[in-house]
Amino acid sequence: MSTLAQMKGLNKMNLKLEYRKALGTDMDFLLDLRMKTMTEHLLSSNLPVTKESAIKRVLHQFEKAHIIILNDEPIGLLKIDRNSDHIEVMQIQIDPAQQGKGIGRSILEDIIQEAIEARKPVSLSVLKTNKAQKLYANLGFKVINEDEHSYMMKFSR
Secondary structure: OHHHHHOOEEOOOOOOOEEEOOOOHHHHHHHHHHHHHHHHHHHHHOOOOOOOHHHHHHHHHHHHHHEEEOOEEEEEEEEEEOOOOOHHHHEEEEOHHHHOOOOHHHHHHHHHHHHHHOOOEEEEEEEEOOHHHHHHHHHHOOEEEEEEOOEEEEEEE
């Protein structure tokens, strides 16, 4: 297991979530996941939806990418950057077949708890067209900035 081992365990639904470092052999899974989770949001934001743009995004800071495993099956991606002064959730994507079950919320709650204990803020960005922004707001993230396509959000205590 990766440095996310402290986050593994049973979530509120008693589903076993684990994390492992993403590998080059995960590329097909990650590209498929990106297309399933992001195409509608990218299209509605007039952003590119090409294989090349998906590959570029998946490979961006790939060393920080972790595969989310549920009951021994890969179901998502968590790309996270832990700095000395903050934690950035760079990407979190859950397969649509697993969405709506509280998995993303559980992962984010674990990250928030880690940040509280370390006395660090958590930041992320979300496309304005992505309904996940409601989840982030419900968890206590506040919009601190925005650009044409995205909100930059931050959680801090």
